[in-house]
Amino acid sequence: MLAGIPLMDLAILAVALLAAGAVTGVLAGLFGVGGGAVIVPILYEVFGILGISDDVRMPLAVGTSLAIIIPTSIRSFIGHRRKGAVDMDLLRAWAVPVVLGVLIGSVIARYADPVVFKLVFVIVAGTNAVKLLFGNEKWRVALDLPKGVLLRGYGLLIGLLSALMGIGGGQISNIIMTLHNRGIHQAVATSAGLGVLISVPGAIGYIAAGWGRAGLPPDALGFVSFLGFILIVPTTILTAQLGVNLAHAWSKRKLEIAFGIFLAIVCTRFIIDMF
Numbered sequence: 001m002l003a004g005i006p007l008m009d010l011a012i013l014a015v016a017l018l019a020a021g022a023v024t025g026v027l028a029g030l031f032g033v034g035g036g037a038v039i040v041p042i043l044y045e046v047f048g049i050l051g052i053s054d055d056v057r058m059p060l061a062v063g064t065s066l067a068i069i070i071p072t073s074i075r076s077f078i079g080h081r082r083k084g085a086v087d088m089d090l091l092r093a094w095a096v097p098v099v100l101g102v103l104i105g106s107v108i109a110r111y112a113d114p115v116v117f118k119l120v121f122v123i124v125a126g127t128n129a130v131k132l133l134f135g136n137e138k139w140r141v142a143l144d145l146p147k148g149v150l151l152r153g154y155g156l157l158i159g160l161l162s163a164l165m166g167i168g169g170g171q172i173s174n175i176i177m178t179l180h181n182r183g184i185h186q187a188v189a190t191s192a193g194l195g196v197l198i199s200v201p202g203a204i205g206y207i208a209a210g211w212g213r214a215g216l217p218p219d220a221l222g223f224v225s226f227l228g229f230i231l232i233v234p235t236t237i238l239t240a241q242l243g244v245n246l247a248h249a250w251s252k253r254k255l256e257i258a259f260g261i262f263l264a265i266v267c268t269r270f271i272i273d274m275f
Helices: 007-031 036-049 054-082 088-111 114-134 148-165 170-179 184-210 226-249 252-274
Strands: none
Touching: 007 036, 007 054, 007 184, 007 226, 007 252, 036 054, 036 114, 036 148, 036 226, 036 252, 054 088, 054 114, 054 148, 054 184, 054 226, 088 148, 088 184, 114 148, 114 170, 114 252, 148 170, 148 184, 170 184, 184 226, 184 252
16 A cells, blocks of 8 residues: 555655654653643544545554554653653552553454544543643542542553553543642653553553554554554654753643643544544
């Protein structure tokens, strides 16, 4: 399929993917989201231009996003940890249930209708955007995160929904942590660590889920596009630290507003596409 595309079109595609990678890296460091909420809609449009079947177009975008955010999440996590903002105890508690949720999401991805992925995007991004833009300090469900089974349940939910969205978990874990009286800076930093736990098993799971599926491009490994991976990853690595530095330079409210606007844009994009 790629061999039949004119050279100029390929050049434009490459430039677009490189530019998207640069934006993704900054957003990953700034919001701890791994960049998936940006990459998924971009890849969705790119794969449409390439004529990829609608049956596999969305899961291919999600799986490729999970692969792309592996190095971005690692770099973002290292940057935030150096600044002492990551809650390592919470990451350890969430590690197993998050990975389990990702694996369940990968299985669902093989059989789910494409609208399922978009609907999850809209619900999660919309809820988070409303909370960040219009909420205040009184928006709390508890003074701290729960312990035991309930805490692990949150981890399972984060992993499951993140796998269906192709994100590093930031959109979900940020709202959970802030509603439980955790500061936005700690939430963003800890989310970067979750991105590592989600992206690695998620990418592997999507490769397995899409293996042998009809309608995929020749460069695809299951639901992961090799071309998308190699074009976007380098620029995300280069720009992630810029986002980390910016996140720690901004005030709490400024970071909340910026993150809320970002999520509202993503949510609007998929609502339009669904209708």
